[in-house]
Amino acid sequence: MIKSFFSLMRPPLLSSTSFSPCPLSPYLPHRTSRAFSASTFKLMSSPMEMSPILYRPIEYVERMEYYEPGGYHPVKIGDYFLNRYRIVHKLGHGTYSTIWLAQDETSNKNVAVKVCRASFNALEIGMLAKLSAPSSDRGRAIIPSILDRFNIQGPNGDHVCLVTSPARMSVSDAKKESWISLFQLEVARAIAAQLVIAVQYIHSQRFVHGDLHQGNILFLPSCEFTAELPTEKIYKKYGEPEFEPVNRLDGQKLPTGVPEHGVVPIWLGEASENVTLLESRILLSDFGEAFSPAQEKKFESHAPLLIRPPEARFEPTKSLTSSSDIWSLACTIWDIIAQKTLFEGIMTDEDDMTCQQIGLLGPLPTEWQEKHGESIHQSKYLNRSLEGHFEKTVQKARIRARMPSLGSEEQNALLSMFRSMLSFKPENRPSAQQVLESEWMVNWALPEYEKIRNSQCYMWRWL
Ligand SMILES: Nc1ncnc2c1ncn2[C@@H]1O[C@H](COP(=O)(O)OP(=O)(O)OP(=O)(O)O)[C@@H](O)[C@H]1O
Helix, strand or coil: CHHHHHHHHCCHHHHCCCCCCCCCCCCCCCCHHHHCCHHHHHHCCCCCCCCCCCECCCCCCCCHHHCCCCCCCCCCCCCEECCCEEEEEEEEECCCEEEEEEEECCCCEEEEEEEECCCCCCHHHHHHHHHCCCCCCHHHHHCCCCCEEEEEEECCEEEEEEEECCCCEEHHHHHHCCCCCCCCHHHHHHHHHHHHHHHHHHHHCCCECCCCCHHHEEECCCHHHHHCCCHHHHHHHHCCCEEEECCECCCCCCCCCCCCEEEECCCCCCCHHHCCHHHCCEEECCCCCCECCCCCCCCCCCCCHHHCCCHHHHCCCCCCCHHHHHHHHHHHHHHHHCCCCCCCCCCCCHHHHHHHHHHHHCCCCHHHHHHHCCHHHCCCCCCCCHHHHHHHHHHHHHHHCCCCCCCHHHHHHHHHHHHHHCCCCHHHCCCHHHHHCCHHHHHHHHHHHHHHHCCHHHHHCCC
């Protein structure tokens, strides 16, 4: 059901099941790929219920099928929440929410209001509240702060709303906006450093994030945008909201609870190669898959297949742990540094993913091989290697894009970090703290982070 709906929506280029090296980015027309956001990616890997009514898909806009009892709330531009938050634009959408830019009329700041689906499990909020409690840990600054929280009632139910600071774009948005899908080296290093610091902080608080992909890494906007920019200036600079009519495929009237118009999200971002070091401050968002292993066992991973740790498949009776985050963290750091993802494919499956992992990383542990037979070893990926993939998707890609490539010492340090993080058995992977202490982090990534840590705007977040 899920797949067949997607094949209806997907243009021919993307419906291919062949493993083209970079299915989404540089070769699609400008901005087209934003319609296939991280959340779309995720939808394919999460269980979901579908409304029986189908709607004409609208580019860049959430699927109208989710406006149903228990689903999204039909937010309109101009809505006031709590007589305080005036909705001025749309920021984005995910599987569980729509996210809106609002003017906080009490503080006169621009904020993000995440309006969750009515069936949303509020556990995420509790976790985020704990992680965003004041702390002197440098990782705390990379976790979004909950500025306010309230509920609204609507035709589709009762919706939790979270107010946080607005972000500019995600790492995946910045790469999709670019023809070369690469960040400047110092920017990639700074993002990777912050991500590891954030994960180390989350693990130190005894949580596992569970969904560490590029779509959940958000760039902070300028201080000017958050603190001062009035709505008229935002519209002048970034454009007024664009509305697209919502139509059912069967031509019938829209049911209650479905908006008459979809709102195209504002684009505050820029192409990856144009992001400067000072603009590379990030927040790690989306704690919808997070859990506390001390209190809860979690056997199934809903992370996108491309970053999903192999133990979710091969050790289904063991609970996921912080080591599962380390695997996904390695895949995501790769994606930040390279032009193409570590593992590839849009409509891929677990067998293919295992074949790709063996191709890049070598044979599976013996007990996993025995469990799953030999068939997965007979694959087209066998002549690959991590080093070869690195040469192609990082070094040569950077040279082609006329960007500096990595020196051999840095390359060796980085590959050695990847190798340890991508150990098949979770118990063989380093902890986030050990990753922070790795040669690449200490000598290349953390020094770039230190440069932005002391920037004026960064300090502003603490005032
Ligand atoms: N504070 C924010 N500022 C700007 N954009 C945001 C913000 N929060 C989220 N977004 C945008 O909305 C998208 C979805 O957000 P988020 O991941 O929090 O949603 P979700 O409903 O939990 O979905 P999913 O788990 O499918 O990603 C993000 O990828 C980003 O593009």
